[in-house]
Amino acid sequence: VKKIAVLTSGGDSQGMNAAVRAVVRSGLYYGLEVYGVQRGYQGLLNNDIFSMDIRSVGDIIQRGGTILQSARCLEFRTPEGQQKGADILRERGIDGLVVIGGDGSYQGAEKLSKLGIKTMGLPGTIDNDISFTDYTIGFDTAVGIVVDAVNKLRDTMSSHERASVVEVMGRHSGDIALYSGLASGAETILVPEVPFDLNEVADRMRQNFDNGKRHSIVIVAEGVGKGEEVVEAIKKRQPSLEPRATVLGHIQRGGCPTPFDRNLASRLGDFAVRSLIAGESNKACGMIGGEMVLTDIEKVVATKKPFDMKMYELASRLSQ
Ligand code: F6P
Numbered sequence: 001v002k003k004i005a006v007l008t009s010g011g012d013s014q015g016m017n018a019a020v021r022a023v024v025r026s027g028l029y030y031g032l033e034v035y036g037v038q039r040g041y042q043g044l045l046n047n048d049i050f051s052m053d054i055r056s057v058g059d060i061i062q063r064g065g066t067i068l069q070s071a072r073c074l075e076f077r078t079p080e081g082q083q084k085g086a087d088i089l090r091e092r093g094i095d096g097l098v099v100i101g102g103d104g105s106y107q108g109a110e111k112l113s114k115l116g117i118k119t120m121g122l123p124g125t126i127d128n129d130i131s132f133t134d135y136t137i138g139f140d141t142a143v144g145i146v147v148d149a150v151n152k153l154r155d156t157m158s159s160h161e162r163a164s165v166v167e168v169m170g171r172h173s174g175d176i177a178l179y180s181g182l183a184s185g186a187e188t189i190l191v192p193e194v195p196f197d198l199n200e201v202a203d204r205m206r207q208n209f210d211n212g213k214r215h216s217i218v219i220v221a222e223g224v225g226k227g228e229e230v231v232e233a234i235k236k237r238q239p240s241l242e243p244r245a246t247v248l249g250h251i252q253r254g255g256c257p258t259p260f261d262r263n264l265a266s267r268l269g270d271f272a273v274r275s276l277i278a279g280e281s282n283k284a285c286g287m288i289g290g291e292m293v294l295t296d297i298e299k300v301v302a303t304k305k306p307f308d309m310k311m312y313e314l315a316s317r318l319s320q
Contacts, residue, residue, distance in 0.1 A: 001118055001276050003033040004096035005049060005089065008066040009040035009073075009105035012253060013126045013138025015261035016066040016100055021057035022269025023098050028054055030277055035094060039069045040101070041076035041108050044085045049092060061262055064141075064254045070101070076108055086115035096276040098269070100124040100137070103301060106284060110297045113282035120272040121284040121297055122265075126253055129173035131303040132295040133286025137268065139175065140260040142252045146180035149248055150217055154184075157215035163205055163234060163243040165218045167227030169252050174307060176252070177221035182315040187216050189315055190230065192223035193307035198230065202237035208320075209241070216241065267292060 006023045008016050020036070027034040036056070038048040060067055075081040089097065089112075096118040099109040102125035109119040123130040126142035146168050153164045166186075170176040174191025181189035187208060188201055205216045220230050227245035234243045257265070268285045271292040275283060284300040286293050 001032065001096035003035065003092070003094045004098065004273070004276060005035040005037050005094045006068070006098040006100070007037035007040050007044065008068045008070050008124060009099060009101035009108065010070060011102065011125060012066045012070050013124050013136070014064045014141035014253070014255060014257035015137040015265040016124045017060040017063050018257060018262040018265035019100050019122055019124060019137055019269040020066065020068055021061055022266040023273055024052045024057045025054060026270040026273040030273060032273070032277075035092070036068050039071040040073060040105070041085065042071040042073040043069075044088060045073065045075055045081060047088050049088075049094075062256055064256060082108070082111040082115060086112055086117050089117050096120070098122060098272045098276070102127065102130060102136075106130075106297050106301050110282060110301065113297070118276055118281035119297070120276055120280070121300070122268050122272055123284065123286060126176065127170050127173045128175035129171065129305055130284070130286070130300060131305040132284060132288065132293065132300050134288055135264060137261055137265045138253070138257070139179075140264075141255065141258045142169070142176055143179045143183065144258055145252050145255065146176060146219070146248060147184045149246070150180065150184035150186065150219070153246060154215055154217060157217070160242070161209065161214050163216040163218065163241040165220060165227045165230045165234070165243055165245045167220050167222055167245065167247045169248070170221045170223055172223045173305070174221045174223065177219045178308065178312055178315065181219040182311060182318070184217065184219075185319060186219045186315070187213075187319045188218040189312065190218065190220040190224045191307070191312070192221060194312060198233040199237055202234045202241070205234065205241055206238045
Protein backbone atom coordinates (compact mmCIF):
# COMPACT_ATOMS: atom_id res chain seq x y z
CA VAL A 1 0.00 0.00 0.00
CA LYS A 2 1.06 3.58 -0.68
CA LYS A 3 -1.98 5.63 0.28
CA ILE A 4 -4.25 4.75 3.14
CA ALA A 5 -7.39 6.28 4.62
CA VAL A 6 -8.93 6.07 8.06
CA LEU A 7 -12.54 6.45 9.14
CA THR A 8 -14.60 6.07 12.31
CA SER A 9 -18.03 4.53 12.06
CA GLY A 10 -21.04 3.54 14.19
CA GLY A 11 -21.42 4.74 17.78
CA ASP A 12 -18.33 6.69 18.81
CA SER A 13 -16.15 5.70 21.77
CA GLN A 14 -13.47 7.30 23.90
CA GLY A 15 -10.06 6.51 22.47
CA MET A 16 -11.13 6.66 18.82
CA ASN A 17 -9.09 9.85 18.49
CA ALA A 18 -6.04 8.14 19.94
CA ALA A 19 -6.51 5.39 17.33
CA VAL A 20 -6.83 7.92 14.49
CA ARG A 21 -3.68 9.64 15.72
CA ALA A 22 -1.78 6.35 15.78
CA VAL A 23 -2.91 5.38 12.27
CA VAL A 24 -1.96 8.79 10.85
CA ARG A 25 1.39 9.10 12.59
CA SER A 26 2.45 5.50 12.02
CA GLY A 27 1.36 5.71 8.39
CA LEU A 28 3.44 8.84 7.87
CA TYR A 29 6.36 7.35 9.78
CA TYR A 30 6.40 4.38 7.41
CA GLY A 31 6.27 6.66 4.37
CA LEU A 32 2.61 6.35 3.40
CA GLU A 33 0.22 9.10 2.38
CA VAL A 34 -2.64 9.22 4.86
CA TYR A 35 -6.19 10.50 4.34
CA GLY A 36 -9.07 11.03 6.72
CA VAL A 37 -12.66 10.29 5.79
CA GLN A 38 -15.19 12.56 7.50
CA ARG A 39 -18.45 11.02 8.89
CA GLY A 40 -17.77 7.34 8.33
CA TYR A 41 -19.07 5.47 5.30
CA GLN A 42 -21.49 8.33 4.55
CA GLY A 43 -18.51 10.64 4.14
CA LEU A 44 -16.81 8.10 1.91
CA LEU A 45 -19.83 8.10 -0.43
CA ASN A 46 -19.85 11.92 -0.34
CA ASN A 47 -16.15 11.93 -1.24
CA ASP A 48 -15.50 13.83 1.99
CA ILE A 49 -11.86 12.80 2.13
CA PHE A 50 -8.89 14.98 3.06
CA SER A 51 -5.16 14.65 3.38
CA MET A 52 -3.80 14.35 6.93
CA ASP A 53 -0.39 15.32 8.24
CA ILE A 54 1.38 15.00 11.57
CA ARG A 55 -0.23 18.18 12.90
CA SER A 56 -3.79 17.23 11.95
CA VAL A 57 -3.84 14.77 14.83
CA GLY A 58 -2.14 17.04 17.40
CA ASP A 59 -3.88 17.61 20.74
CA ILE A 60 -6.46 14.85 20.29
CA ILE A 61 -5.10 11.86 22.25
CA GLN A 62 -6.95 13.04 25.35
CA ARG A 63 -10.24 13.95 23.65
CA GLY A 64 -13.44 11.90 23.65
CA GLY A 65 -15.60 11.70 20.52
CA THR A 66 -13.93 11.45 17.14
CA ILE A 67 -12.47 14.32 15.12
CA LEU A 68 -13.44 12.36 11.99
CA GLN A 69 -17.05 12.19 13.24
CA SER A 70 -19.31 9.24 12.67
CA ALA A 71 -22.59 8.49 10.93
CA ARG A 72 -24.92 5.62 10.24
CA CYS A 73 -25.19 5.04 6.49
CA LEU A 74 -27.97 2.98 4.91
CA GLU A 75 -26.70 3.50 1.36
CA PHE A 76 -23.42 1.78 2.17
CA ARG A 77 -25.31 -1.39 3.12
CA THR A 78 -26.34 -1.84 -0.53
CA PRO A 79 -24.02 -3.47 -3.11
CA GLU A 80 -24.28 -0.28 -5.22
CA GLY A 81 -23.17 1.86 -2.26
CA GLN A 82 -20.26 -0.46 -1.53
CA GLN A 83 -19.14 -0.38 -5.18
CA LYS A 84 -19.37 3.41 -5.19
CA GLY A 85 -17.24 3.57 -2.02
CA ALA A 86 -14.56 1.30 -3.50
CA ASP A 87 -14.55 3.32 -6.76
CA ILE A 88 -14.13 6.62 -4.90
CA LEU A 89 -11.13 5.25 -2.99
CA ARG A 90 -9.60 3.78 -6.14
CA GLU A 91 -10.04 7.04 -8.09
CA ARG A 92 -8.01 8.76 -5.40
CA GLY A 93 -5.37 6.03 -5.52
CA ILE A 94 -6.17 4.98 -1.95
CA ASP A 95 -5.51 1.26 -1.66
CA GLY A 96 -5.78 0.71 2.11
CA LEU A 97 -8.51 1.62 4.61
CA VAL A 98 -8.54 1.42 8.40
CA VAL A 99 -12.06 1.28 9.82
CA ILE A 100 -12.49 2.05 13.53
CA GLY A 101 -15.86 0.91 14.83
CA GLY A 102 -18.02 -2.01 15.85
CA ASP A 103 -19.66 -4.95 14.19
CA GLY A 104 -21.55 -3.07 11.47
CA SER A 105 -18.43 -1.11 10.57
CA TYR A 106 -16.47 -4.36 10.22
CA GLN A 107 -19.06 -5.70 7.79
CA GLY A 108 -18.54 -2.63 5.61
CA ALA A 109 -14.78 -3.20 5.65
CA GLU A 110 -15.28 -6.81 4.63
CA LYS A 111 -17.38 -5.75 1.64
CA LEU A 112 -14.76 -3.22 0.51
CA SER A 113 -12.01 -5.82 0.73
CA LYS A 114 -13.99 -8.04 -1.65
CA LEU A 115 -13.96 -5.08 -4.06
CA GLY A 116 -10.17 -4.83 -3.99
CA ILE A 117 -9.50 -2.34 -1.17
CA LYS A 118 -7.16 -3.60 1.55
CA THR A 119 -8.96 -3.17 4.86
CA MET A 120 -8.22 -3.38 8.58
CA GLY A 121 -10.78 -3.18 11.38
CA LEU A 122 -10.06 -1.69 14.80
CA PRO A 123 -12.50 -2.43 17.65
CA GLY A 124 -13.94 0.98 18.58
CA THR A 125 -17.01 0.63 20.79
CA ILE A 126 -17.74 1.00 24.48
CA ASP A 127 -19.71 -2.26 24.44
CA ASN A 128 -16.77 -4.71 24.44
CA ASP A 129 -18.88 -6.95 22.21
CA ILE A 130 -16.28 -7.71 19.54
CA SER A 131 -14.74 -11.16 19.59
CA PHE A 132 -11.04 -11.96 19.21
CA THR A 133 -9.98 -9.04 21.34
CA ASP A 134 -10.00 -8.97 25.13
CA TYR A 135 -11.06 -5.33 25.14
CA THR A 136 -12.48 -2.78 22.73
CA ILE A 137 -11.38 0.85 22.59
CA GLY A 138 -13.61 2.92 24.92
CA PHE A 139 -14.79 0.08 27.15
CA ASP A 140 -12.43 0.84 30.03
CA THR A 141 -13.44 4.51 30.03
CA ALA A 142 -17.15 3.69 29.93
CA VAL A 143 -16.77 1.27 32.86
CA GLY A 144 -14.96 3.99 34.82
CA ILE A 145 -17.84 6.41 34.19
CA VAL A 146 -20.38 3.87 35.46
CA VAL A 147 -18.31 3.11 38.56
CA ASP A 148 -17.99 6.82 39.32
CA ALA A 149 -21.78 7.24 38.99
CA VAL A 150 -22.46 4.25 41.25
CA ASN A 151 -20.11 5.67 43.91
CA LYS A 152 -22.25 8.79 43.96
CA LEU A 153 -25.55 6.91 43.98
CA ARG A 154 -24.33 4.73 46.83
CA ASP A 155 -23.87 7.81 49.03
CA THR A 156 -27.41 9.05 48.71
CA MET A 157 -28.97 5.56 48.68
CA SER A 158 -27.20 4.71 51.95
CA SER A 159 -28.48 7.90 53.57
CA HIS A 160 -32.05 6.93 52.70
CA GLU A 161 -31.68 3.15 52.86
CA ARG A 162 -33.00 2.77 49.34
CA ALA A 163 -32.33 0.61 46.34
CA SER A 164 -30.83 2.06 43.18
CA VAL A 165 -31.30 0.59 39.71
CA VAL A 166 -28.70 1.79 37.23
CA GLU A 167 -29.31 1.15 33.53
CA VAL A 168 -26.09 0.94 31.53
CA MET A 169 -25.31 0.63 27.82
CA GLY A 170 -24.05 -2.38 25.96
CA ARG A 171 -26.69 -3.08 23.29
CA HIS A 172 -26.79 -6.91 23.44
CA SER A 173 -23.75 -7.32 25.68
CA GLY A 174 -23.54 -7.46 29.48
CA ASP A 175 -19.85 -6.56 29.72
CA ILE A 176 -20.25 -2.93 30.83
CA ALA A 177 -22.70 -4.12 33.51
CA LEU A 178 -20.43 -6.97 34.59
CA TYR A 179 -17.15 -5.04 34.82
CA SER A 180 -18.71 -1.97 36.44
CA GLY A 181 -20.83 -4.16 38.72
CA LEU A 182 -17.84 -6.06 40.09
CA ALA A 183 -15.78 -2.88 40.44
CA SER A 184 -18.52 -0.96 42.23
CA GLY A 185 -19.66 -3.79 44.50
CA ALA A 186 -23.18 -3.88 43.06
CA GLU A 187 -25.46 -6.43 44.76
CA THR A 188 -27.18 -7.44 41.55
CA ILE A 189 -26.02 -7.48 37.94
CA LEU A 190 -28.66 -8.16 35.29
CA VAL A 191 -27.27 -9.07 31.88
CA PRO A 192 -28.78 -10.60 28.73
CA GLU A 193 -26.36 -13.55 28.95
CA VAL A 194 -27.68 -14.84 32.31
CA PRO A 195 -31.36 -15.64 33.02
CA PHE A 196 -32.84 -14.21 36.22
CA ASP A 197 -36.11 -13.95 38.16
CA LEU A 198 -37.02 -10.44 39.29
CA ASN A 199 -39.09 -11.78 42.20
CA GLU A 200 -36.04 -13.54 43.56
CA VAL A 201 -33.94 -10.44 42.97
CA ALA A 202 -36.38 -8.26 44.94
CA ASP A 203 -36.62 -10.77 47.80
CA ARG A 204 -32.83 -11.07 48.06
CA MET A 205 -32.52 -7.30 48.18
CA ARG A 206 -35.02 -7.14 51.05
CA GLN A 207 -33.09 -9.85 52.87
CA ASN A 208 -29.84 -7.97 52.46
CA PHE A 209 -31.40 -4.87 53.99
CA ASP A 210 -32.74 -7.02 56.83
CA ASN A 211 -29.21 -8.32 57.36
CA GLY A 212 -27.90 -4.82 57.90
CA LYS A 213 -27.11 -3.47 54.41
CA ARG A 214 -27.90 0.21 54.00
CA HIS A 215 -28.13 0.33 50.22
CA SER A 216 -28.70 -1.97 47.30
CA ILE A 217 -27.33 -1.33 43.84
CA VAL A 218 -28.74 -3.14 40.81
CA ILE A 219 -26.92 -2.70 37.52
CA VAL A 220 -29.05 -3.57 34.54
CA ALA A 221 -27.65 -3.87 31.02
CA GLU A 222 -29.87 -2.19 28.43
CA GLY A 223 -30.03 -5.53 26.57
CA VAL A 224 -32.16 -6.85 29.44
CA GLY A 225 -34.69 -4.03 29.47
CA LYS A 226 -35.30 -0.60 30.91
CA GLY A 227 -34.14 0.38 34.39
CA GLU A 228 -37.60 1.84 34.98
CA GLU A 229 -39.20 -1.58 34.31
CA VAL A 230 -36.91 -3.22 36.85
CA VAL A 231 -37.83 -0.50 39.36
CA GLU A 232 -41.56 -1.16 38.81
CA ALA A 233 -41.08 -4.91 39.30
CA ILE A 234 -39.14 -4.40 42.56
CA LYS A 235 -41.69 -1.84 43.81
CA LYS A 236 -44.51 -4.30 43.25
CA ARG A 237 -42.77 -7.03 45.21
CA GLN A 238 -40.89 -5.01 47.84
CA PRO A 239 -42.28 -1.44 47.99
CA SER A 240 -40.30 -0.69 51.15
CA LEU A 241 -37.07 -0.70 49.12
CA GLU A 242 -38.17 2.59 47.50
CA PRO A 243 -36.16 1.81 44.35
CA ARG A 244 -35.07 4.64 42.03
CA ALA A 245 -33.91 4.33 38.44
CA THR A 246 -30.92 6.12 36.92
CA VAL A 247 -30.26 5.87 33.17
CA LEU A 248 -26.66 6.81 32.42
CA GLY A 249 -27.17 6.87 28.64
CA HIS A 250 -24.72 8.63 26.35
CA ILE A 251 -22.73 10.05 29.26
CA GLN A 252 -21.01 6.65 29.10
CA ARG A 253 -19.72 7.44 25.61
CA GLY A 254 -18.12 10.80 26.33
CA GLY A 255 -15.21 12.33 28.16
CA CYS A 256 -11.51 11.86 28.43
CA PRO A 257 -10.30 8.32 27.57
CA THR A 258 -8.42 6.43 30.28
CA PRO A 259 -4.69 5.71 29.82
CA PHE A 260 -5.65 2.07 29.16
CA ASP A 261 -7.89 3.05 26.24
CA ARG A 262 -5.32 5.48 24.84
CA ASN A 263 -2.58 2.85 24.97
CA LEU A 264 -4.81 0.15 23.50
CA ALA A 265 -5.87 2.52 20.70
CA SER A 266 -2.27 3.59 20.01
CA ARG A 267 -1.01 0.01 19.83
CA LEU A 268 -3.89 -1.16 17.65
CA GLY A 269 -3.64 1.82 15.29
CA ASP A 270 0.05 1.24 14.71
CA PHE A 271 -0.51 -2.51 14.34
CA ALA A 272 -3.21 -1.92 11.69
CA VAL A 273 -0.84 0.19 9.62
CA ARG A 274 2.03 -2.29 9.90
CA SER A 275 -0.31 -5.12 8.96
CA LEU A 276 -1.47 -3.28 5.82
CA ILE A 277 2.15 -2.64 4.85
CA ALA A 278 2.86 -6.35 5.37
CA GLY A 279 0.18 -7.08 2.75
CA GLU A 280 -2.62 -8.18 5.09
CA SER A 281 -6.23 -7.32 4.31
CA ASN A 282 -9.77 -8.06 5.50
CA LYS A 283 -8.50 -8.52 9.05
CA ALA A 284 -9.58 -7.28 12.46
CA CYS A 285 -6.90 -6.15 14.89
CA GLY A 286 -7.28 -7.11 18.53
CA MET A 287 -5.39 -7.57 21.76
CA ILE A 288 -5.43 -11.01 23.37
CA GLY A 289 -3.39 -11.65 26.50
CA GLY A 290 -1.55 -8.38 25.94
CA GLU A 291 -0.46 -9.31 22.41
CA MET A 292 -1.60 -7.79 19.13
CA VAL A 293 -3.45 -10.34 16.97
CA LEU A 294 -5.03 -10.40 13.51
CA THR A 295 -8.22 -12.35 12.82
CA ASP A 296 -10.27 -12.68 9.61
CA ILE A 297 -13.07 -10.13 9.74
CA GLU A 298 -15.59 -12.81 8.64
CA LYS A 299 -14.67 -14.89 11.67
CA VAL A 300 -14.89 -11.94 14.05
CA VAL A 301 -18.30 -10.89 12.74
CA ALA A 302 -19.63 -14.47 12.87
CA THR A 303 -18.48 -15.17 16.44
CA LYS A 304 -20.28 -13.94 19.53
CA LYS A 305 -17.85 -12.83 22.21
CA PRO A 306 -18.02 -15.29 25.12
CA PHE A 307 -19.38 -13.93 28.40
CA ASP A 308 -17.12 -14.33 31.42
CA MET A 309 -19.29 -16.47 33.71
CA LYS A 310 -16.48 -16.88 36.26
CA MET A 311 -16.31 -13.15 36.72
CA TYR A 312 -20.10 -12.97 36.97
CA GLU A 313 -20.13 -15.64 39.67
CA LEU A 314 -17.35 -13.87 41.51
CA ALA A 315 -19.35 -10.64 41.51
CA SER A 316 -22.33 -12.50 43.02
CA ARG A 317 -20.16 -14.20 45.66
CA LEU A 318 -18.54 -10.95 46.75
CA SER A 319 -21.72 -8.88 46.90
CA GLN A 320 -23.47 -10.68 49.76
O1 F6P B 1 -22.71 0.54 20.36
C1 F6P B 1 -22.50 1.52 21.29
C2 F6P B 1 -23.79 2.01 21.87
O2 F6P B 1 -23.46 3.06 22.74
C3 F6P B 1 -24.63 0.96 22.60
O3 F6P B 1 -24.15 0.70 23.88
C4 F6P B 1 -26.00 1.57 22.56
O4 F6P B 1 -26.98 0.58 22.56
C5 F6P B 1 -26.01 2.29 21.26
O5 F6P B 1 -24.67 2.53 20.89
C6 F6P B 1 -26.74 3.60 21.26
O6 F6P B 1 -26.78 4.07 19.96
P1 F6P B 1 -27.14 5.54 19.50
O7 F6P B 1 -25.88 6.30 19.37
O8 F6P B 1 -27.79 5.34 18.17
O9 F6P B 1 -28.06 6.12 20.54
